Amino acid sequence: MDKKAWEKKFRNSGLREADFSTISGRPLEPLYDWDDLADLNLKKELAYPGEYPYTRGVHPSMYRGKLWTMRQFAGMGTPQQTNQRYKFLLEKGQTGLSVAFDNPTLYGWDSDHALSIGEVGRTGVAVDTMEDMEILFDEIPLDKVSTSMTINAPASWIFAMFLANAEKRHIPFAELRGTLQNDILKEYIAQKEWIFPPEPHLRLITDLMAFCADHVPQWNTISISGYHIREAGSTAAQELAFTLADGFAYVEHALRAGLDIDDFAPRLSFFFNAHLDFFEEIAKLRAARRIWARHMKERFKAKNPRSWLCRFHVQTAGCSLTAQQPELNIVRTALEALAGVLGGCQSLHTNSMDEALALPSEKAVEIALRTQQVIAFESGAANVIDPLGGSYFVEKLTNELEEEAERYFRKIEEHGGVVPAIEKGFFQREITRAAYEYQMALSRKRKISVGVNEFVNEDERLEIPLLEIDESVEKDQVRRLGEVRKRRDNGAVRAKLEALEKAAAGTANLTPFLLDCARVYGTLGEISAALISVFGEYQEQPFF
Amino acid sequence: MGRPLAIYSSRHQRIYLGLDRNYIFVRTGASIGRSLGPELWDDFFKGSRLACARLITLVENSPELVPEIRDKLIPRQKGAIRVGITGPPGVGKSTVTAALVRRAVKAGHTVGVIAVDPTSPFTGGAFLGDRVRMLSLIGDPHIFIRSQASRDGHGGLSPSTPYVADVFDAFGMDRIFIETVGVGQAELDVLTCADLIVLVLQPATGDIIQALKAGIIEAADLLLINKSDLSGTESLLESLRFLFEISARPTTIPAPPVLTAAALHNRGLDEAYKEIERLISGHVASGRIREKKRLRLEGEMKSSVLQDLWGRFAALTNAPEKMRTAAENLLENGRSPYPFIRNLCARITMEVRDERTNRKDHG
Amino acid sequence: MAEKKIKIIIAKPGLDGHDRGAKVVARALVEAGMEVVYLGLRQTPESIVNAALEEDADVVGLSILSGAHMTHFKRVKELMDKNGLGDRLLTGGGIIPTKDQDKLKDLGVGKVFGPGDDLQSIVDYIRKWRGSQGD
Ligand code: B12
Ligand SMILES: Nc1nc2c(ncn2[C@@H]2O[C@H](COP(=O)(O)OP(=O)(O)OP(=O)(O)O)[C@@H](O)[C@H]2O)c(=O)[nH]1
Numbered sequence A: 001m002d003k004k005a006w007e008k009k010f011r012n013s014g015l016r017e018a019d020f021s022t023i024s025g026r027p028l029e030p031l032y033d034w035d036d037l038a039d040l041n042l043k044k045e046l047a048y049p050g051e052y053p054y055t056r057g058v059h060p061s062m063y064r065g066k067l068w069t070m071r072q073f074a075g076m077g078t079p080q081q082t083n084q085r086y087k088f089l090l091e092k093g094q095t096g097l098s099v100a101f102d103n104p105t106l107y108g109w110d111s112d113h114a115l116s117i118g119e120v121g122r123t124g125v126a127v128d129t130m131e132d133m134e135i136l137f138d139e140i141p142l143d144k145v146s147t148s149m150t151i152n153a154p155a156s157w158i159f160a161m162f163l164a165n166a167e168k169r170h171i172p173f174a175e176l177r178g179t180l181q182n183d184i185l186k187e188y189i190a191q192k193e194w195i196f197p198p199e200p201h202l203r204l205i206t207d208l209m210a211f212c213a214d215h216v217p218q219w220n221t222i223s224i225s226g227y228h229i230r231e232a233g234s235t236a237a238q239e240l241a242f243t244l245a246d247g248f249a250y251v252e253h254a255l256r257a258g259l260d261i262d263d264f265a266p267r268l269s270f271f272f273n274a275h276l277d278f279f280e281e282i283a284k285l286r287a288a289r290r291i292w293a294r295h296m297k298e299r300f301k302a303k304n305p306r307s308w309l310c311r312f313h314v315q316t317a318g319c320s321l322t323a324q325q326p327e328l329n330i331v332r333t334a335l336e337a338l339a340g341v342l343g344g345c346q347s348l349h350t351n352s353m354d355e356a357l358a359l360p361s362e363k364a365v366e367i368a369l370r371t372q373q374v375i376a377f378e379s380g381a382a383n384v385i386d387p388l389g390g391s392y393f394v395e396k397l398t399n400e401l402e403e404e405a406e407r408y409f410r411k412i413e414e415h416g417g418v419v420p421a422i423e424k425g426f427f428q429r430e431i432t433r434a435a436y437e438y439q440m441a442l443s444r445k446r447k448i449s450v451g452v453n454e455f456v457n458e459d460e461r462l463e464i465p466l467l468e469i470d471e472s473v474e475k476d477q478v479r480r481l482g483e484v485r486k487r488r489d490n491g492a493v494r495a496k497l498e499a500l501e502k503a504a505a506g507t508a509n510l511t512p513f514l515l516d517c518a519r520v521y522g523t524l525g526e527i528s529a530a531l532i533s534v535f536g537e538y539q540e541q542p543f544f
Numbered sequence B: 001m002g003r004p005l006a007i008y009s010s011r012h013q014r015i016y017l018g019l020d021r022n023y024i025f026v027r028t029g030a031s032i033g034r035s036l037g038p039e040l041w042d043d044f045f046k047g048s049r050l051a052c053a054r055l056i057t058l059v060e061n062s063p064e065l066v067p068e069i070r071d072k073l074i075p076r077q078k079g080a081i082r083v084g085i086t087g088p089p090g091v092g093k094s095t096v097t098a099a100l101v102r103r104a105v106k107a108g109h110t111v112g113v114i115a116v117d118p119t120s121p122f123t124g125g126a127f128l129g130d131r132v133r134m135l136s137l138i139g140d141p142h143i144f145i146r147s148q149a150s151r152d153g154h155g156g157l158s159p160s161t162p163y164v165a166d167v168f169d170a171f172g173m174d175r176i177f178i179e180t181v182g183v184g185q186a187e188l189d190v191l192t193c194a195d196l197i198v199l200v201l202q203p204a205t206g207d208i209i210q211a212l213k214a215g216i217i218e219a220a221d222l223l224l225i226n227k228s229d230l231s232g233t234e235s236l237l238e239s240l241r242f243l244f245e246i247s248a249r250p251t252t253i254p255a256p257p258v259l260t261a262a263a264l265h266n267r268g269l270d271e272a273y274k275e276i277e278r279l280i281s282g283h284v285a286s287g288r289i290r291e292k293k294r295l296r297l298e299g300e301m302k303s304s305v306l307q308d309l310w311g312r313f314a315a316l317t318n319a320p321e322k323m324r325t326a327a328e329n330l331l332e333n334g335r336s337p338y339p340f341i342r343n344l345c346a347r348i349t350m351e352v353r354d355e356r357t358n359r360k361d362h363g
Numbered sequence C: 001m002a003e004k005k006i007k008i009i010i011a012k013p014g015l016d017g018h019d020r021g022a023k024v025v026a027r028a029l030v031e032a033g034m035e036v037v038y039l040g041l042r043q044t045p046e047s048i049v050n051a052a053l054e055e056d057a058d059v060v061g062l063s064i065l066s067g068a069h070m071t072h073f074k075r076v077k078e079l080m081d082k083n084g085l086g087d088r089l090l091t092g093g094g095i096i097p098t099k100d101q102d103k104l105k106d107l108g109v110g111k112v113f114g115p116g117d118d119l120q121s122i123v124d125y126i127r128k129w130r131g132s133q134g135d
């Protein structure tokens, strides 16, 4: 039978009335075959795992050598409570930590700031001074467990507190392993936690890259994140393109500051989303590796192969999870996590079934972690490297996504680069439009969400436990902060803050000054204020 | 209570006092209107911002109340200067307005801002996005910002915009900034409700130059090139200079001053504000503003009379229906409309006389 | 008399940066023919109520996914009452546990929506509230 004959049979066989596009609205053929790959030089496009352009994976042995790190994002209430949660997770077999901070901390404000009222400890853990770091990581071997911190605008001074704490515990900086998210560009685009305008933030990031290259060599100084872009409503291709474009912008900034690409590029890491559309997500992750490698090698002329690697963390899609019939979220998360693994992630967070209801309960987070263990140890998915490599469909999609990303890169260039495109609202508009279209597709049932717009259980009753943050958290945290302010050497704090302010007005690397402030228990908000006095504050321009 | 409630008529099934003493709910079919109570006026003249906001809503939603409202407002108006800020979409009108307002307040003025955004012709909804660019002004008791949808207005304004300015004036504001919808080429010269017009442009507005020829040169008192941080400022200046040279403007009216600014970076606004105040004093002294106000009043009278006459004429002669039929026929037969027009007009005196006789009969 | 337009303020109080829902809802309301003033992120209850007052808005809609809803809704409601806006609808959405929804109702807050709620149901609710105001 030739293709024409099959096509005819296909069309005549009574097709369902349904939307067959991906969750991002990408139209799909009913079948892919050798013709779709005819123009591709597969050997060149795929190569071997651990070999340029890394489509099949960043390591030669992938999960046969080392499984991905199982890293659940966690933080709530006081540092004590979160410390308990970390110990619980490590005991259940988690292999890395990931800190979630509360909103005041994410914005660089102290818990006793007038506008922090009602927000302390609600969406993560509150950290005001180095003392909170001491409690947060109490009895946790920082030289053995790698730690990731989801913090951006005040990342450098949170990290300074982390370093000061390690120093106090006599752990050499060189032994510290982990990741700081520290990706400010996607904040303007998607997560909306900023302090200053882009330029000073970029300087702080470049300063930290330079500092870590010399002093904390195993630390990933930035995790360039598509996760948030996707969660804000973007399509898969937008997530891919905007994230990598941000990555290029950081590279360019560091190069302009005079850094050598092979000094900092090996410590750049990425963070992607794993959404529900299984194959499109796998293709996206494979395309990310290939695009990054090509640009780093060919455009930026990096020599060290480690600079070419797009190593990434994956988190399953929070926005795909529902408040209705929340137990179904376990199934969604399992599918998404499998896509992350088949896409070759280096670490993985699986969302809990109570995602759309509250911060995860102990029970929910245990199931989420166990889901990863089922994939790793029962499903067989980790036995073979890039098992979908060569699939007509997946290869074709990988290619399409790469082309679409390249088209977006050109558009961004036309806007004058990432920062001007942010200022003009290019990314924000694209994302807001995609989010609205998806919501309308749900409203019109062109896309189905089980339990939400179809297969609804009337009279549904919530049958899972939910975590509650007690009101005492805020009071406790504010009280302890007050005590620290009294106890510390306030003269020293003032001196270090003044030194920081002076340095900020000049061009010195700010990291050592931040470290000095942290050592004497300067608070997060005090450090922010000192820097704001020099850098100013950013005011959002909402775009639709 | 003195005067009757103008809105109360047989169409309204029920009137009752709302929860709040300031106004009265009037039921009119499915929708509500918040009507004029005497206490609303009391509060308004005592300086209640809520009363001011409600009066504006009335002016926006109930055109039939406008004459009555203005009867009360106008004696209280002190002749606030109305500055129109216009220009193509996205050039920075709101950002510029916010910057100018801040300076006006600093100079001791009390400022009302009317920010108009377009109504979607498809949905009738509107996204009022100017206010968010002016957030830095919020909370200052010397500033009152009101967003408006353009609804079925022309020239980048809502039909009620001039009356909202009246409300602000009577409320004690002495500077009123009116930001138009981002206007296209055809509409640039219709901002007649302003005493002073600032046209905001940005580099690379290329084809706008074409529109400028059409009349805005006569209308604009000041050209402000915003976003001068972007490239292309010089070439825009160059084209403007060229335009002024070839413009057919009478030599008695000098070409409007052209300034550059970057509102986002707070550059050039002190100069722009100073220039605006200088122009205002100049135009006040020269009588130009008074002239504009007089022209506005004349225009208003004329259009009100026209509207009134037409309304009565149409009702009496069934003119709209007749015109429709006549037009159909004229199209069909390829004839000139003038005989029909003459015929219709000839009835005016007759019908009006009839009406008078009628009245006598019933009176 | 023509159907009056519904004017609504949409704001995100406090430090919450989750604006996907607020923007989607704002757009849906515009498409439904309403006049929407979007105030965006990091608003204080004071700035929100000030806007509601100057705009003489019929409806104030808050979007809160940060867990700080009790603090912010309560404060906005108090300020609305204090400023003579007690007859306006205060509604919103976000991550708001059922038992807090009940508490908010007791404070005089209207319906609050949550994840998965259809955009059309929000439009319908606001229209229905407005319709009921005549009676
Ligand atoms: C997307 C998302 C993000 C994105 C946000 C992108 C953006 N720009 O919006 C990103 C990844 C950046 C993010 C970050 C964080 N997030 Co988040 N996020 C979500 C997620 C997965 C979905 C929210 C969403 O957009 N849904 C889609 C929209 C359309 O739905 P919606 O907002 O609920 O809106 C609907 C209704 O609520 C209602 N509605 C909403 N607003 C309004 C307003 C009005 C007027 C009306 C009438 C109705 C209405 O109508 C909408 C239509 O259905 C939720 C969990 C979930 N599944 O709900 C967590 C969640 C909200 N996030 C959470 C947390 C903790 C965070 C972080 C603080 C994590 C951290 N420590 O770093 C950060 C902080 C971000 C910040 N700056 O504030 C928690 C909040 C916990 C709590 N409240 O108790 C949640 C619940 C997840 C969890 N279980 O932990 N997040
Ligand atoms: N580069 C630059 N951008 C500016 C400047 N002034 C304003 N902007 C930006 O231009 C965009 C539009 O600004 P607005 O003030 O909303 O423009 P507008 O003319 O009021 O827009 P509409 O009311 O929608 O027609 C925003 O993103 C502003 O931040 C400036 O001086 N330089």
Ligand SMILES: [Mg+2]
Residues within 6 Å of the ligand: B093, B094, B095, B129, B130, B179
């Ligand atoms: Mg504007």
